[in-house]
Amino acid sequence: MKPHVEFIEVGHCYRSRRKAPVQSLLGVNLSIARHEFVAVVGPSGCGKSTLLRLLSGLTRPTQGEVRMFGHPVREPGGEVGIVFQKPTLLPWLNVLDNVLFPLRHQGRVVGRQDRTRARELLDTVGLGDFIASRPDELSGGMQQRVGIARALLLDPEVLIMDEPFSALDALSREQMGFELLRIWGERPKTVLFITHSISEAVLLADRVLVMSPRPASIVDSLDIDLPRPRTPATIDLPAFNVHTQRIRRHIFGPPGPGESNVTAGALTESPLANTRQAADSPRPATHQAIRHAS
């Protein structure tokens, strides 16, 4: 089957007037199958978000080509749904109108069917009772759910998520992950999920792409063969830790002599034993929370 999304030798170079050009991506090759859930992890500042901009057409590659459904992506095509790091809701619209915003913004008439669909989407993300609320009346997690409902409104084939849960507290983050999987199960989509949480990537995705520091390229692609549906119990499977360990080694290098070369089981007992991750990751508590909740 033809891949849904393809990056062929993609490179991207930021040019700005004041600073020297920065090569953020170099020689990125990847292909994503239809309805595959792919997570991207990598050190912060490695150009993960550039990947998102390239795929959505907001940025053009300076080298290589990005293809969607076999056609090169040169500008926004309107066929992807984007969930941003921040909820990015419009404060002057209520929740329902925020979900309907993509339709209105494309100049289309919003009919009764569209409203019904927006309500259904809000029901799906558990906000059916909040359609008339203002965004600032909602918690961060609820706002992000509105953002997800909005991204799903036009029923895009491809859903791009840029660290969507990174602003949430550890508990809601875990909950949102499973909710996302449930929605994805109901309405299958090709998902590119960018995150800096290794365990989140392993828990959610069919495949995890590991990126190197700048100029970033993909250094590993792991098939996550954990059974679906994924549940909190998934984290207890030995295979889960084998995967997270492997990714961690890619990002932080092999464990030094001072650190115990932990087995999968030992790591399970000591969440965040790897203090280097604690230092590097802005939100190290996530892993821990997912652990404890299981």
Add this chain to the structure above:
Amino acid sequence: MKPLVSLRDVLGQRLLPILALLAILPLWELACRLFGVPDYVLPAPTAILEAFLNVDGQRWMGHLWATVRVALMGFALAILVSLPLAILMVRSVFLTRTLFPFLVVIQSTPIVAVAPLIIVILGAGDAPRTVIACLIAFFPIVVATTTGMLATPREMLELSRSLKASPAREIWQVRLPYAVPHIFSGLKVAITLAIIGAVIAEFVAAEQGLGYFVQFSTSYFRIPQAFAALFFLSAVSLLLFKAVQLVQQTFFGWSLPADDER
């Protein structure tokens, strides 16, 4: 249930300034009588009140309407000029570079010096006065609107771009609404400036208006009457400011911070 207006709010926001004024007035009166301050230096509050009542109510209304009319027309004209100008400047860096220096020059030229020229050019009537009020009021609106529109978060703009929306829709549905809190800050400054503009215009050439009446009264040494007109003018200015605030509260309530955050 929380009462709509709590006692603390009433005390803090409405009553305190009035109480302060009520405390000052007797002191002022007392000082004027005690030290025998002549009327042309500082008239006592009772003298001002008397002068106020001595002028026919209809005459007051005539002056009031002349000033408010010009101020409101100047304010409306300023909005009509400023918003398109701000949109143009947000759309094009070239235009910003070209236009902005001119706007600064217009803003920094003393309007009092330009007012006689405008009156000569545009002749008698409301037109020159409206232009003068507009000239002094438009700048804060342009600056506030431009600032607000340029402050739109990048992710909102990317959302708009990812939907393949036209530039017009980006402005109309994202940038302008985002700028609304900024625009209202500009409008609040502009409405008081519009009053000042109207008064300046009346100083130069007019036969009616509160500014004209202040000048007329002083030239006949009716100082208490001038003071009365002055107070009237301040009250009108304050009311118009409050009116802008009310419009924001009524139609753009979301753009105000929540009560407990203020």
